[in-house]
Amino acid sequence: MHALIWFGWDDPNIWKTRRDNLFESLRSNPKAKFVTRVLQFGSEPLYDWALDPAQLAEQVRAAKATLASLNIPVTISEMAYGFQKHNGATDVLAAIDVIDAHILPFFASDASTGNYAVDPATGRE
Numbered sequence: 830m831h832a833l834i835w836f837g838w839d840d841p842n843i844w845k846t847r848r849d850n851l852f853e854s855l856r857s858n859p860k861a862k863f864v865t866r867v868l869q870f871g872s873e874p875l876y877d878w879a880l881d882p883a884q885l886a887e888q889v890r891a892a893k894a895t896l897a898s899l900n901i902p903v904t905i906s907e908m909a910y911g912f913q914k915h916n917g918a919t920d921v922l923a924a925i926d927v928i929d930a931h932i933l934p935f936f937a938s939d940a941s942t943g944n945y946a947v948d949p950a951t952g953r954e
């Protein structure tokens with residue numbers, strides 16, 4: 830299972846409640862450490878400016894500390910462009926445990942906004 834703390838669009842602070850509820854679920858469930866492969870912040874927090882890179886890196890480090898006894902790695906769900914628009918977001922890269930390699934075969938490799946998400950070779954998003 831990949832556990833996701835979703836930032837969403839409905840409330841700029843709702844992700845904090847989602848984060849806290851998820852941490853509580855993971856810490857209170859004795860099987861969580863056996864079935865949770867990774868905790869990720871997303872979706873596309875850098876691309877969407879949910880947090881700036883320094884804030885996101887701090888959240889990743891805090892999550893790692895919170896989940897240390899469970900040995901659940903922490904990462905973010907992000908597109909390459911999200912890193913690119915933040916000059917590589919090296920502080921985030923240094924903080925995460927693993928990099929999620931999302932395969933989006935019909936998503937344009939040079940997509941920077943939704944208007945450019947269609948792959949011209951296939952006509953698909």
